[in-house]
Amino acid sequence: MSEQWFVAYCKSREELRAQQNLHNQGIHSFFPKIRKNKIIRGKKTVIEEALFPSYLFILTDKENSAFPKIRSTRGVNDLVKFGNKIISVPETLIENLEKLCYSINDLNADNKVDLKKGDKVEILNGSFQGLTAIFKEQDGLERSMLFLQLLNQENTVSFSNNDIRKLES
Structure with a gap:
């Protein structure tokens, strides 16, 4: 089985909905997000933002294609193509993105320290x-x-x- 990563273009701000619907169909996907500190209504909070807004990475087998199922998934507009050819993404790129998101989120996430008074x-x-x-x-x-x-x-x-x-x- 030769699974490859492909890129789906999603409807605006519906990446999580598309990811959940793909998961319900048994299709693995990756939606890279990063945590950021933002001031909302005068209060500093940690939020998650899309690294690539409106894009979702999908792992599927090209020969036993689930492309029609993916295209008709709620939240997905279409797969990214060059001309008529659906393009794949190297697995190493996805692995590097996962590592990058993990390390960025660990550094920029809630910066509280685990200290007690008197330490x-x-x-x-x-x-x-x-x-x-x-x-x-x-x-x-x-x-x-x-x-x-x-x-x-x-x-x-x-x-x-x-x-x-x-x-x-």
Whole structure:
């Protein structure tokens, strides 16, 4: 069985509907999404957006074609073609896209750190790089408040969660 990846052009904002309907028909598909931080109604939230809006990757066997079934799936407009020929996508491209989406989503997803009040952290970047501080509390989605000893005084300073890491006790 020689399954290949093909690209389906979907109706606007109906990629998830098309993916669900294809799944119900036993057809495997991949819809690459990335997480982004956006401000919605004054509040910072994490949302998922399509990496390629209106496009869906479909794995099917070209010889035992499910193309008519795919074209008639709710949410799908048509398969991407050059002239009359339906084009396939190399499997390595799909594998690389899956890895890319996984790594991007891990980095840009909810940047909360798993820290408790009183945990020791190391500052990784900036002018305080290498200093040790005490975790106080979360300061929004991407920042944390730390107690930092400066000039024999304990100061409360806000740092990006990407710039700190928990020290093992």
